Amino acid sequence: MDFNLTEDDLMIQETAADLAAKKIYPNAEKWDEEGKLPQDILDEMAELGYFGMLLPEKYDGLELSTVTYNCAMEELSAACAGLMITISVHNSLCCEAINKFGSEELKDKYLPNMAAGKIIGAYCLTEPNAGTDAASIKTSAVKKGDKYVLNGTKTFVTNGGLAGVFIVFAVTDPEKGSKGISCFVVPKDTPGIDIGAPEKKMGMKASDTREVSFTDVEIDAMNIIGAEGSGFKTAVILLNNGRIGVAFQAIGIARAAFEEALKYSKERKQFGRSLSSFQAIQFKLADMAAKIDAGRLLAFRAAWMKDNGVNVAKESSMAKLVCSQACNWVVNEAVQIHGGYGYMKEYAVERYFRDARVTEIYEGTTEAQKMVISRQLLRD
Numbered sequence: 001m002d003f004n005l006t007e008d009d010l011m012i013q014e015t016a017a018d019l020a021a022k023k024i025y026p027n028a029e030k031w032d033e034e035g036k037l038p039q040d041i042l043d044e045m046a047e048l049g050y051f052g053m054l055l056p057e058k059y060d061g062l063e064l065s066t067v068t069y070n071c072a073m074e075e076l077s078a079a080c081a082g083l084m085i086t087i088s089v090h091n092s093l094c095c096e097a098i099n100k101f102g103s104e105e106l107k108d109k110y111l112p113n114m115a116a117g118k119i120i121g122a123y124c125l126t127e128p129n130a131g132t133d134a135a136s137i138k139t140s141a142v143k144k145g146d147k148y149v150l151n152g153t154k155t156f157v158t159n160g161g162l163a164g165v166f167i168v169f170a171v172t173d174p175e176k177g178s179k180g181i182s183c184f185v186v187p188k189d190t191p192g193i194d195i196g197a198p199e200k201k202m203g204m205k206a207s208d209t210r211e212v213s214f215t216d217v218e219i220d221a222m223n224i225i226g227a228e229g230s231g232f233k234t235a236v237i238l239l240n241n242g243r244i245g246v247a248f249q250a251i252g253i254a255r256a257a258f259e260e261a262l263k264y265s266k267e268r269k270q271f272g273r274s275l276s277s278f279q280a281i282q283f284k285l286a287d288m289a290a291k292i293d294a295g296r297l298l299a300f301r302a303a304w305m306k307d308n309g310v311n312v313a314k315e316s317s318m319a320k321l322v323c324s325q326a327c328n329w330v331v332n333e334a335v336q337i338h339g340g341y342g343y344m345k346e347y348a349v350e351r352y353f354r355d356a357r358v359t360e361i362y363e364g365t366t367e368a369q370k371m372v373i374s375r376q377l378l379r380d
């Protein structure tokens, strides 16, 4: 077994770490305060290829493996998790939806512009009354001639206000349950789309989250991704991949919080000694480091399996489950090591603490991951 990253992995990781140190981390607090990302960072990331990381070269993508891509994602997340999720949803859920399941026509039409960051994607599955129970969505897509007409509301849509295309899951046959759900590419400028105001969130504030409603939105029938009725399966496969990204996101946040806590514990003195000289603090640091490494190994295993064509339903859920729980545990300890200062906005751990929370919620809650894992265990 070889635990070494390849030269390509290391190169992408170092490039991302350099960008994160120079351009992202120094601005992350400001973007968190302002609740949005400036266009210039999105433009710069587009220029560097961050919007086409998984896409084939023939669509102007970088065609990175899941392992290599996630080496970069961990670095972005450690600097600004809100920026990372903006990029990650676009790449792993939206570009991949079209690349893996779309027609050649859809790929030619959308992927080069998505790789260039000219069109950003948003993934619209969750509805006000359908979250964990995603198969119960009510948004409908009714076929009329060579068009589908969409009606419904999607909630908590990451990139809702930035998107040029929405990947929308809608019911085409209400009689068939999850087998009656289909997936569509919906261009933002189609009449009948209403994009809500940015949600006011606990964390990930730099990311854009909105409600998106569709009222009699007519799209060409060719905008269906995959066969009619295959949408739920598509959503599940995409989320298996997306969860690997959230696992690396969680590890990025946890690592950053750990590094802050380690540094602070050496600088801060109480009782005439550094905090790091107390065994109680040393043990916290040891536990934090061990949990981060354990989570990262699970995340790399899932990424590696995906790159090797193995079904990762169980392993991506295990990685997300363990990494997001470890992340929340680690950020809590990082705040604790900072004492009262950790509760103040001047210290980055306050932001990491808020950003960490959603890693246990989106792309399937902690409970949803346990459902996936136990279902697989009982099936075997």
Ligand SMILES: Cc1cc2nc3c(=O)[nH]c(=O)nc-3n(C[C@H](O)[C@H](O)[C@H](O)COP(=O)(O)OP(=O)(O)OC[C@H]3O[C@@H](n4cnc5c(N)ncnc54)[C@H](O)[C@@H]3O)c2cc1C
Pocket (backbone or CB within 6 Å): 089, 122, 123, 124, 125, 126, 128, 130, 131, 132, 133, 155, 156, 157, 158, 159, 201, 204, 209, 358, 361, 362, 363, 364, 365, 366, 367, 368
């Ligand atoms: C910041 C943010 C960004 C998001 N971005 C997107 C996006 O881009 N696209 C998108 O489609 N969605 C997005 N989501 C939605 C996210 O995926 C959902 O919030 C998540 O799947 C949970 O759904 P819910 O909020 O409706 O909670 P619910 O499903 O109502 O669950 C509430 C609680 O009950 C638990 N629960 C539910 N069912 C069971 C059960 N059977 N057994 C045990 N426990 C159960 C859950 O685990 C949870 O703890 C985002 C959410 C947030 C907060």
